[in-house]
Amino acid sequence: MNRAAILDFLRGLAANNNKPWMDEHRAEYHQARAVFKELVAEVLQGVQRFEPALQTLTAGETMYRINKNDRFQQGQEPYKRHMGAGLKAEGRHSRWAGYFLTLEPGNSWLGAGKWQPDAASLQRIRQEIHYSSEAFHALRQYPEFVRHFPDGLEGDRLQRPPKGYDKNDPDIEWLKMKSFLVSRPISDAELLQPNFVEKAVESLHIAQPLVQFLNQAIGEE
Template sequence: MDSKFLLDFLRDLAANNHKAWMDEHRADYHRARAVFSGLVQAVLEGTQRFEPALLGLTVPETMFRINKNDRFQQSQEPYKRHMGASLTQGGRHAPRAGYFLAVQPGGETWVGAGKWHPEPAALARIRQEIHYSGPAFHALRATDDFRRHFPAGLEGDRLLRPPKGYEKDDPDIELLKFKDFVVTKSFTDAEVRHADFVARVTETFQAAQPFVRFLNEAMEE
């Protein structure tokens, strides 16, 4: 797996982020995408060994396009600076919690797990489950594995005030203010190029499995 080529291509793309350059380097793009596809395949196979919800999922169902989505574009650059995939039951756009991988040079590679921007009804169910099952939610986040891989804990946008229906003195109010329920871990370029990168990613995902399962069970109708 030529991770160095993938990182080099993405670094060059960041420095030349326009259509003319991409057209000229289309063959390199396809080669880099093939490298990333192979990486995702290896991570998916490793994750499927402990996450039965992902059985039957294929790599094409997980990978995001490198073209930016105009609805979320924050710059004039037409291409993302990373290649990404979402290992989620039902595919990358499924409304479920899952596992994420994004490769970007400069130490910006990260993996994560959880649910980013759940729909309002799903968000309400997550909050309700945390409110009802606070001890279980705290316990799964307090394991040695979880804390070792995700020392920063939950990340994402938060409300400034308690969500509707919850009191400000609720013991879990700071958790209930979250609008995203995601944990992440970063990797250096050297770590991405190392032979054990796939194993380290799948180990990280395995540490997050109870968290992902809690969220998906909470979001079920």
Template sequence: MDLLFLLDFLRNLAANNHKAWMDEHRADYHRARGVFSSLVQQLLNETQRFEPALLGLTVPETMFRINKNDRFQQSQEPYKRRMGASLTQGGRHAPRPGYFIAVEPGETWIGAGKWHPEPAALARIRQEIHYNGPAFREIRTAAGFQRHFPDGPQGDRLQRPPKGYDKADPDLEWLKLKDFVVTQSFSDAEVLRPDFVARVTTAFQAAQPFVRFLDAAMQAPE
């Protein structure tokens, strides 16, 4: 698995982000995508050992396209500068929490949780945190979780308490969140280490109670 080739390809793509260059280097793109696919397969194999909800999930169901989505395009560059995948029950577009990886030179990161849950799901997550604050705090303060995700859940948040919640609620800062995602960054040197897959899956396993808490809340009946 030549992760150095993958990083080099993405670095060159960032410097030449236009269709003519991609057409000329299409073979390199397919080789780089193959490397990333192998990485995701290894991560999926290891993660399925402790996350049975992902059994049956295939690599093609997890990987995002490198082409930008025009609806969200903020520049004229037609391609993303990273390759990414979402290890989520039901595949990358499923409305459930999961585990993520994005490889990008100098900015590789992994994550777990749920970004932009739908309003009804967000309401259920907030309700679960409110009802089961001690359990949520225990997850956030667990040693393994703190080691990999010391900042806890991050994302967009409200300026004021969400409707129906008191400003004195002990979990108010978490109730204000509109995203529930934890992340960990890796340098290029760390990506190239032989234990990179092991380090990522260890972090995913540390995040599993957080992912399961969110999933149970989101799947709870109205």
């Protein structure tokens, strides 16, 4: 698997992010995307060994389009500068928390959690943190979790306490969060190592308790 082809294509796209260039290099794009799909399939196969909710998922159902086609993609460039996949039950755009792989030269990352849940899911996650704070803090402070994801939970926070929560609540800073993600960087050199998939799956396995905690909350009625 020539993973370097992914990085080479994305470097070219970053320097020439326009439709004429993409049309001229369509063959290289399809080649790079095929390699990325193969990589995602290997990572997914590893994750499926410990994540029952993903058993029927295919690599194609996890991969995001390279076109900027949603409201979260800003700027004039028509294409994203990265290739990404969201390994989530029911596919990349489902409401569930899951696992993520994004490749971009010099800025690749691996992660898990939930980015910007809908209002109902966010309310349930906050409620779960409030009611099960001991379990929440235990999973985020677990030594192996901290080793793989030293930056901890990342995401924007509200300026004020969310409705229904006291500003003096000991968990108020966690309850203010609007996204619940952990991530770690992937260097270009690491991506090209023969054991990259093994190491990636190891990190994602460590993040499973967070994903399960969030999905338990999201699934509650």
